[in-house]
Amino acid sequence: MRNNPFEHPELARVSSKGQIVIPEAIRKHLNIKEGNMFATASFDHDLIILKKLKSPFVKEDLSMLKQVDKAWNEIEKGKGRTMGKDDFLKEIEKW
Numbered sequence: 001m002r003n004n005p006f007e008h009p010e011l012a013r014v015s016s017k018g019q020i021v022i023p024e025a026i027r028k029h030l031n032i033k034e035g036n037m038f039a040t041a042s043f044d045h046d047l048i049i050l051k052k053l054k055s056p057f058v059k060e061d062l063s064m065l066k067q068v069d070k071a072w073n074e075i076e077k078g079k080g081r082t083m084g085k086d087d088f089l090k091e092i093e094k095w
Contacts, residue, residue, distance in 0.1 A: 039062075051064060
């Protein structure tokens, strides 16, 4: 995995057409090419999630988005847990 994205986040700007350019380092790391499809999810807290989809779309892609939705619902109910940065990054790696 590339450097910790929480210490050195990549920045993107929204165009007048609502388009966002995914920074080159991220495109290379995830092998993102023209025509790739993404599922999008939006939650409170100014968060948008992009999930690169396999082609053809597979059940695991939808399952991951459902897991994220469930996690946010738990957090909003006060059932979230606190963890250190290293533990958080290990959890992200599992996904």
